[in-house]
Amino acid sequence: MKENKRDNRYCVIMCGGIGSRFWPMSRADMPKQFLDFFGTGRSLLQMTYDRVLEICDPSNIILVTNSSYFDIIRRQLPDVAIDNILLEPARRNTAPCICWAVHHIYAKNPDASIVTLPSDHLILKEREFLRTIEEGLDFVEKGDRLLTIGLKPTCPHTGYGYIQLGSPVEEREGIRKVKSFTEKPNLEMAKVFVDSGEFYWNSGMFLWRADSILKAFGELAPEIANVFDAGIKAYGTPAESDFIAKAFPTAPAISVDYAIMEKAGNVYVKTADLGWSDLGSWKALYECSPKTAEGNVTQNCSVLTGDCRNTIFATEGDKIIVAAGLDDFIVADTDKALLIYPKKDEQNIRRLVNEVKDRFGEKYV
């Protein structure tokens, strides 16, 4: 084991997703994680990267993404070494992504402990986040434990997964066994969940030792483990990318929640309040953004409104919007497309994006 605890700590940032719900701001060639949603000058990915620099050395931060996003990542995070960017040759959900990243790290450092993070979420309470991750890593480093971060729900959100808390393990650090996972419940059930106080939102952040999660893959997801175990001699060598090019597409597309977390017996949850949102939709973005007296939100843009309420305005670049007479709308504008849509109907946007693709072509979506 290396001398310093910090030297064994790694961070895997998953940044290969496509998000169609933020169309037209997010498109297949520029998904949500690369967007500067809050006009701060940093994209969600960049903010995620900045945040984890406190947890581990830059050389221990690994990005896993689709090969088509290599150029964007180089542009947004020029300091990341090319060797630390793992390019998936195909989209296979989170389990293969994580399995590869862990093998890659394990080959360099078998004592590694790893925090795996989505790149497209909002975290407002950075200090609380860092404390949570530090304590979580301390916890998983002590044994064969898989840890997820559970967030206290603020509303009966039907778009999130829920974690049911089990018995306390180390009360001091707010860590519990996980009793069950439930994917996106209906509103009625979500209300029961929230009222019970027993259910927390699943953040999609995972902490474990490299050996623990590799063992779990072997036991619970052999169809994935077999694919990646075959490359043990290649990881960390020049042969790695050739191996991945052939092997990766043969792995089944499964989420790590489904492949591992819902099945494993050693799964724990650390509860936290991080000022978190998965920014899964315009509505979610609206909810977590500062509002004018009329309830309007402006993203990245100068807006002159008359008689507009509860509306979110988003543009790219140096553009202005003049609007009146809108209530509860999404107004999102890019150089390729303009969306003006009732916020309450935002669940239709995914379908609309498909219709746009069919009618006007790939370049718009």
Add this chain to the structure above:
Amino acid sequence: MKENKRDNRYCVIMCGGIGSRFWPMSRADMPKQFLDFFGTGRSLLQMTYDRVLEICDPSNIILVTNSSYFDIIRRQLPDVAIDNILLEPARRNTAPCICWAVHHIYAKNPDASIVTLPSDHLILKEREFLRTIEEGLDFVEKGDRLLTIGLKPTCPHTGYGYIQLGSPVEEREGIRKVKSFTEKPNLEMAKVFVDSGEFYWNSGMFLWRADSILKAFGELAPEIANVFDAGIKAYGTPAESDFIAKAFPTAPAISVDYAIMEKAGNVYVKTADLGWSDLGSWKALYECSPKTAEGNVTQNCSVLTGDCRNTIFATEGDKIIVAAGLDDFIVADTDKALLIYPKKDEQNIRRLVNEVKDRFGEKYV
């Protein structure tokens, strides 16, 4: 007098205006007359030019514009000789503009008859237009007469000037003496005008012989005549532009309607039905555009709508709009600004443009 009637016929196209009511499509550096409103590939100015090629030789078509639009005009009408583009060094409304153009033509051909046209109007009935202009020129060429074209009103429009018809002169050609001019009446009065059948819209198109209108300037608007008479030796010579640079800004800013037409005794009106609109506002453009079953109009753009009604959508370039839940809106989008505004409140747009200028800067208006 030259041999051929056509050789004595000239056309003056006034294309120096700024129109803020079509913001953001029209801006100070790209006013309405230069826009391709109907996605036909030709701007309103180009369509005006194409139309008058039937009336006179290209060498007899004179454009009068503000000097700042020289480049746009060269781009849009590359066939027009530079000598035929008169560049006003200042904005002085229509009377000085016309007085200069007439002097310029008179110096070349004292037997000239001239039709003077705005460049930013829509005319759907081209054959009727040509017939009207031909007959009108025949009429003014016979004597000292100032002729305007009056359009049969289709609604009590409060944005137009009205011409009250007097006694018939040459019934066969639909020409009457003018009894009175009335600028933009209120709605009540406009209704009375239209119901009476005696009032026609003032199209801003004028026909006269060069000597007739110069005489009228001398008699009725000496403050303008004096300015331009001083250059008689310069017109048609290399000294013309130097003379204009000094003299033009000293002319008062007055419309030709006010300076001449409302005062002259020899004013006539030829009535016509030209499928005409001055395209003075989004609403006017909406009214004269083809509509979907839901009453929507799309200008230059691909639109995917759900539950939108009576709305006009306009974009620049190759952009799509996805919209729902809009009724009676203007949606106008450029690379600099996006306007989403209730159509019924469009009279506010002029004020808004000023507010935009104050708050966000010149470059947006």
